[in-house]
Amino acid sequence: MNLEDELRSAFKRREPSPDFTERVLARVAAAPGRREPRPWIRWAVPIAAALLLAAGSLEYRHYQGERAKTQVMLAVRIAGSKLNKAQKKVQMLTHRSNS
Amino acid sequence: MEFSGLVRQHQAMVFSIAWHMLRDRAVAEELAQDVFLSLHQHLAEMESPEHVLFWLRRVTGNRALDEARRRQRRPMVSLENAPEPVAVTATGDPLLGTALRKLVAALPEKARAIVVMRYQEDLDPTEIARVLGIPVGTVKSQLQRALALLREKLSRSLGEIGI
Amino acid sequence: MRAAALSIAALLLAGALPAQQLKWDSEKLAARASDTVDISLDGALLRFATKFLSDEDKDEAKVKKLIAGLKGIYVKSFEFKKPGEYTAADVESFRAPLHSADWQRIVGTHSNEEGETVEVYVKNDSKGIGGMAIIATEPKQLTLVNIVGAIDLDSLSDLGGHFGIPGVEVDKKK
Numbered sequence: 180m181n182l183e184d185e186l187r188s189a190f191k192r193r194e195p196s197p198d199f200t201e202r203v204l205a206r207v208a209a210a211p212g213r214r215e216p217r218p219w220i221r222w223a224v225p226i227a228a229a230l231l232l233a234a235g236s237l238e239y240r241h242y243q244g245e246r247a248k249t250q251v252m253l254a255v256r257i258a259g260s261k262l263n264k265a266q267k268k269v270q271m272l273t274h275r276s277n278s
Numbered sequence: 279m280e281f282s283g284l285v286r287q288h289q290a291m292v293f294s295i296a297w298h299m300l301r302d303r304a305v306a307e308e309l310a311q312d313v314f315l316s317l318h319q320h321l322a323e324m325e326s327p328e329h330v331l332f333w334l335r336r337v338t339g340n341r342a343l344d345e346a347r348r349r350q351r352r353p354m355v356s357l358e359n360a361p362e363p364v365a366v367t368a369t370g371d372p373l374l375g376t377a378l379r380k381l382v383a384a385l386p387e388k389a390r391a392i393v394v395m396r397y398q399e400d401l402d403p404t405e406i407a408r409v410l411g412i413p414v415g416t417v418k419s420q421l422q423r424a425l426a427l428l429r430e431k432l433s434r435s436l437g438e439i440g441i
Numbered sequence: 442m443r444a445a446a447l448s449i450a451a452l453l454l455a456g457a458l459p460a461q462q463l464k465w466d467s468e469k470l471a472a473r474a475s476d477t478v479d480i481s482l483d484g485a486l487l488r489f490a491t492k493f494l495s496d497e498d499k500d501e502a503k504v505k506k507l508i509a510g511l512k513g514i515y516v517k518s519f520e521f522k523k524p525g526e527y528t529a530a531d532v533e534s535f536r537a538p539l540h541s542a543d544w545q546r547i548v549g550t551h552s553n554e555e556g557e558t559v560e561v562y563v564k565n566d567s568k569g570i571g572g573m574a575i576i577a578t579e580p581k582q583l584t585l586v587n588i589v590g591a592i593d594l595d596s597l598s599d600l601g602g603h604f605g606i607p608g609v610e611v612d613k614k615k
Binding site for chain 2: 182183185186187188189190191192193194195196199200202203204206207210245246249253
């Protein structure tokens with residue numbers, strides 16, 4: 180038995196519900212900015228567009244932030260592990276010289 | 279690129295990444311819908327079918343990671359102490375598959391995402407690193423560690439496993 | 442004795458230039474490496490990243506506290522396919538900027554068995570530690586770390602000591 184082959188088999192793609200596509204399209208149709216602008220709400224369209232843009236920018240910012248966070252965690256992990264290694268070596272040598 | 283065609287083409291991939299990460303069908307479907315809604319908002323930026331594929335994997339992977347972290351914290355124990363998969367046999371492939379999915383679901387979120395990208399999407403470590411936005415060294419070491427842990431857990435039930 | 446040395450150094454360095462990123466030229470080394478980690482986080486990026494570090498996650502909360510007020514974190518780690526791909530001269534070139542008066546080597550460890558060395562340097566300013574550098578060598582890996590700003594070495598070392606084995610979530614019901 181090969182573990183990697185079993186993992187490929189276990190993690191085959193699965194289909195969502197049969198009406199998934201229709202539900203996505205319905206949500207897209209209902210999203211702000213898709214309706215016909217009426218004279219008395221003409222102002223709502225640019226605001227909705229700005230909100231969509233802002234939402235898109237926010238999402239992009241979120242992913243940039245998550246990426247920066249990952250980099251920070253990795254950097255701290257690398258630096259900390261090297262420092263920890265040195266510290267342990269010093270402790271070990273100190274212990275040896277004291278015993 | 280026609281949006282509804284893109285949804286039909288990629289819905290299994292997006293849903294499956296979410297499901298394998300979160301193990302909750304309803305949440306996975308909702309997350310998958312959100313991803314496609316975002317795709318629709320960013321459609322004009324897509325340069326090619328390959329770009330769409332990369333974008334979907336990246337957004338789904340990151341959102342599934344976020345959701346996995348946001349879910350209610352459960353007690354953390356080492357995988358060494360996790361319960362053995364029950365009724366696993368060498369010939370019971372469906373059972374083995376279920377056991378593997380449960381063990382992978384018990385991995386830390388990042389390791390889980392790496393395993394899903396590797397074995398569901400058949401991405402190599404460099405591609406996984408690009409999709410998840412993490413260093414390739416991290417991908418390799420986490421993958422190696424995850425496989426070693428899975429191998430160990432399963433071998434207790436099955437005996438020798440050829441790798 | 443170390444405290445006295447630090448005090449003297451602090452007096453000598455009163456009014457010194459603000460801590461700056463070390464200039465390490467590692468392009469040629471990167472070209473020979475099979476894998477490279479290159480992380481460059483200046484103060485602005487650190488402050489940005491801080492907003493995404495969770496107070497509820499124990500490790501992230503510790504990291505958030507650790508990096509508060511730092512001006513930069515720079516890490517370069519090079520992996521090579523076989524030993525001997527980098528030379529003593531390469532390592533010495535990275536030590537060169539640390540020979541200046543405001544840097545002090547506080548730890549130097551060497552393991553003959555594993556062929557590993559770790560050197561830790563701190564930069565002293567009027568307020569205490571104003572920066573840190575680590576040069577760590579293994580037969581097939583070379584790592585350079587430069588942290589700009591007041592870093593708590595004990596907290597950093599503590600974080601490095603337990604990032605190792607990943608924890609696993611299990612169902613409460615089981």
